[in-house]
Amino acid sequence: xxxxxxxxxxxxxxxxxxxRVINQNGYVNEDTRKKVEVAVESxxxxxxxVARSLFKKxxxxxxxxxxxxxxxxxxxxxxxxEDYLIQKGFTTILCNSDEDPEKERLYLDVMKQKYVDGAIxxxxxxxxxxxxxxxxxVVALDRSIHHDIPTxxxxxRDGGRIxxxxxxEVGCTRIGHIKGPDKVENAxxxxxxxxxxxxxxxxxxxxxxxxxxxxxxxxxxxxxxLLQNDREIDGIFAGNDTxxxxxxxxxxxxxxxxxxxxxxxxxxxxxxxxxxxxELSTLSQPIYxxxxxxxxxxxxxxxxxxxxxxxxxxxxxxxxxxxTKR
Amino acid sequence: xxxxxxxxxxxxxxxxxxxRVINQNGYVNEDTRKKVEVAVESxxxxxxxVARSLFKKxxxxxxxxxxxxxxxxxxxxxxxxEDYLIQKGFTTILCNSDEDPEKERLYLDVMKQKYVDGAIxxxxxxxxxxxxxxxxxVVALDRSIHHDIPTxxxxxRDGGRIxxxxxxEVGCTRIGHIKGPDKVENAxxxxxxxxxxxxxxxxxxxxxxxxxxxxxxxxxxxxxxLLQNDREIDGIFAGNDTxxxxxxxxxxxxxxxxxxxxxxxxxxxxxxxxxxxxELSTLSQPIYxxxxxxxxxxxxxxxxxxxxxxxxxxxxxxxxxxxTKR
DNA sequence: TTGAAAGCGCTAACAG
DNA sequence: CTGTTAGCGCTTTCAA
Numbered sequence: 001x002x003x004x005x006x007x008x009x010x011x012x013x014x015x016x017x018x019x020r021v022i023n024q025n026g027y028v029n030e031d032t033r034k035k036v037e038v039a040v041e042s043x044x045x046x047x048x049x050v051a052r053s054l055f056k057k058x059x060x061x062x063x064x065x066x067x068x069x070x071x072x073x074x075x076x077x078x079x080x081x082e083d084y085l086i087q088k089g090f091t092t093i094l095c096n097s098d099e100d101p102e103k104e105r106l107y108l109d110v111m112k113q114k115y116v117d118g119a120i121x122x123x124x125x126x127x128x129x130x131x132x133x134x135x136x137x138v139v140a141l142d143r144s145i146h147h148d149i150p151t152x153x154x155x156x157r158d159g160g161r162i163x164x165x166x167x168x169e170v171g172c173t174r175i176g177h178i179k180g181p182d183k184v185e186n187a188x189x190x191x192x193x194x195x196x197x198x199x200x201x202x203x204x205x206x207x208x209x210x211x212x213x214x215x216x217x218x219x220x221x222x223x224x225x226l227l228q229n230d231r232e233i234d235g236i237f238a239g240n241d242t243x244x245x246x247x248x249x250x251x252x253x254x255x256x257x258x259x260x261x262x263x264x265x266x267x268x269x270x271x272x273x274x275x276x277x278x279e280l281s282t283l284s285q286p287i288y289x290x291x292x293x294x295x296x297x298x299x300x301x302x303x304x305x306x307x308x309x310x311x312x313x314x315x316x317x318x319x320x321x322x323x324t325k326r
Numbered sequence: 327x328x329x330x331x332x333x334x335x336x337x338x339x340x341x342x343x344x345x346r347v348i349n350q351n352g353y354v355n356e357d358t359r360k361k362v363e364v365a366v367e368s369x370x371x372x373x374x375x376v377a378r379s380l381f382k383k384x385x386x387x388x389x390x391x392x393x394x395x396x397x398x399x400x401x402x403x404x405x406x407x408e409d410y411l412i413q414k415g416f417t418t419i420l421c422n423s424d425e426d427p428e429k430e431r432l433y434l435d436v437m438k439q440k441y442v443d444g445a446i447x448x449x450x451x452x453x454x455x456x457x458x459x460x461x462x463x464v465v466a467l468d469r470s471i472h473h474d475i476p477t478x479x480x481x482x483r484d485g486g487r488i489x490x491x492x493x494x495e496v497g498c499t500r501i502g503h504i505k506g507p508d509k510v511e512n513a514x515x516x517x518x519x520x521x522x523x524x525x526x527x528x529x530x531x532x533x534x535x536x537x538x539x540x541x542x543x544x545x546x547x548x549x550x551x552l553l554q555n556d557r558e559i560d561g562i563f564a565g566n567d568t569x570x571x572x573x574x575x576x577x578x579x580x581x582x583x584x585x586x587x588x589x590x591x592x593x594x595x596x597x598x599x600x601x602x603x604x605e606l607s608t609l610s611q612p613i614y615x616x617x618x619x620x621x622x623x624x625x626x627x628x629x630x631x632x633x634x635x636x637x638x639x640x641x642x643x644x645x646x647x648x649x650t651k652r
Numbered sequence: 653t654t655g656a657a658a659g660c661g662c663t664a665a666c667a668g
Numbered sequence: 669c670t671g672t673t674a675g676c677g678c679t680t681t682c683a684a
Contacts, residue, residue, distance in 0.1 A: 001438070003661055014671045019663060027669050049439045050379045051661030054676045059376065070405050075395045082422055091436055094420040096408055110417055112327065113375045114387075216601070245601050252603060275542070275571050277578060277603045329677055340655045345679055353653050377677035380660045
């Protein structure tokens with residue numbers, strides 16, 4: 001690889017001048033600029049980002065921490081981020097945390113050491129104090145971390161309400177809920193939204209809610225139990241799409257028809273929901289848009305703008321499909 | 327962040343000594359080592375990887391180029407790579423190429439500038455000459471690039487054969503194939519495997535093969551046509567799982583029962599195949615294992631070992647599920 | 653066994 | 669408008 005020195009020699013100027021033309025700052029005569037440009041071209045010179053990073057203490061790199069890229073919700077999120085960043089000249093480091101605080105720290109340490117310019121974090125466990133220690137711009141995506149860290153998410157409680165109401169509208173009379181893990185804010189809020197709708201129904205009691213841990217297999221099990229305990233249930237709101245799939249399987253194994261015997265709605269709007277039979281109704285999040293805007297905000301932060309809008313709540317969309325058509 | 331200088335001052339030694347103890351090379355007295363260790367501890371010193379990279383011309387970072395992380399085949403691939411690399415102290419840059427040679431170049435350029443140590447590439451279009459220009463260790467994953475670049479993949483033709491034979495075994499008498507894009511090696515090979523099995527059947531003619539472009543929506547369309555043109559078809563081998571899903575949908579919309587009226591088998595073994603109804607039979611690739619070994623080989627290459635095994639062909643597994651149970 | 657010093661490639665004063 | 673030079677934080681000769 002040619003260095004700035006080579007270019008300087010070739011163009012018979014100093015390295016400072018070369019630096020000026022490639023960074024387009026400082027005065028430089030039109031003729032010398034031409035000479036340098038020719039040199040850059042002939043030597044196929046590409047500035048060395050590492051040297052630049054060392055000096056500038058920034059790397060044009062950001063990190064994104066997600067629980068697990070293998071979970072179908074995250075690829076689109078990551079894609080939205082990466083698409084925007086590459087276009088702004090940033091490179092994206094992928095970090096799979098498995099929701100493990102230990103790993104999250106490790107990744108944050110590595111980022112700091114590499115002068116990573118900022119991070120986009122999807123996490124339930126990271127604390128604001130930890131982040132402060134790194135002194136690095138951060139935005140929270142999908143779940144909030146602290147109210148003064150810019151957050152890009154949806155209103156989960158409202159979404160839960162909409163989903164539950166939809167089931168009511170299509171004529172369900174007893175609605176169960178497969179809930180995500182306790183203490184996970186998004187799961188809790190979706191549950192609260194559901195409660196808002198059903199709490200005062202005379203049929204409602206806590207037995208209508210089971211814990212599915214955002215996991216398909218577990219959802220199959222708990223849905224079976226739920227359905228066997230109460231034959232009157234004719235609607236299920238699952239806390240995410242993966243569990244909705246589990247519920248679908250459970251219904252099938254009990255020889256219940258969806259949507260005739262039981263309507264099912266999921267949450268998130270991942271592509272999978274279009275692929276099942278019957279196709280799943282779901283409360284869709286604008287995943288790509290949300291993540292893109294999170295990336296925009298992070299870049300703004302990195303470039304020193306102060307982002308005053310801390311809470312960025314995106315609208316959800318109720319997608320009605322076969323699984324709730326009755 | 328504390329620098330090596332700070333540590334040296336604190337420990338009252340030179341930076342060279344500090345460097346020696348943190349890198350565990352060169353002689354250093356047990357007592358001074360202790361002093362330095364204390365200093366490192368007290369100052370919470372973490373060596374700056376950027377400075378180190380500048381000197382060493384390597385960055386403990388690798389890039390992985392995939393067509394699109396949003397495509398369900400790739401997250402697991404990426405995960406396999408990332409898991410291994412983080413554990414070996416490497417960081418992973420994610421690159422979505424959309425199979426666009428322009429973007430591939432761009433990413434490779436960026437990698438070079440950042441002293442990225444090597445790349446794992448999934449691409450149909452990248453040429454060996456291009457890679458040579460970057461003078462960087464590379465391994466090919468899922469599809470080969472050139473016979474002297476280490477490749478980690480399966481035997482697609484053999485897989486195609488197994489899938490087609492399975493359909494025959496379960497009693498299919500007319501088997502159609504939804505083929506992936508022309509000129510894409512993996513698609514062509516799966517097709518050839520299918521041909522190996524059916525070519526000499528008296529019923530076979532080219533009308534049994536349609537082009538689905540590895541795309542679900544397109545697969546729905548072409549499968550419908552295929553099935554409407556020839557009512558005798560009772561088995562379909564789709565070139566990947568996504569298209570198998572499309573085929574499933576097409577069958578459904580024509581009121582054909584799977585597997586009774588028509589058996590369907592996919593290819594790849596992505597998680598989705600477990601979630602459909604009926605569950606899809608598929609020819610499963612050891613995605614995680616394959617990608618992990620690719621990462622291992624890349625690290626070996628980076629560390630200067632010469633990897634002599636260029637062709638690493640992994641075994642596939644026929645997974646029999648409901649969609650071919652008859 | 654340790655320290656001084658050069659240099660990785662680049663940027664940004666500063667001087668001219 | 670251009671060149672000289674001092675670092676950015678680290679590693680590694682080379683000498684002591």
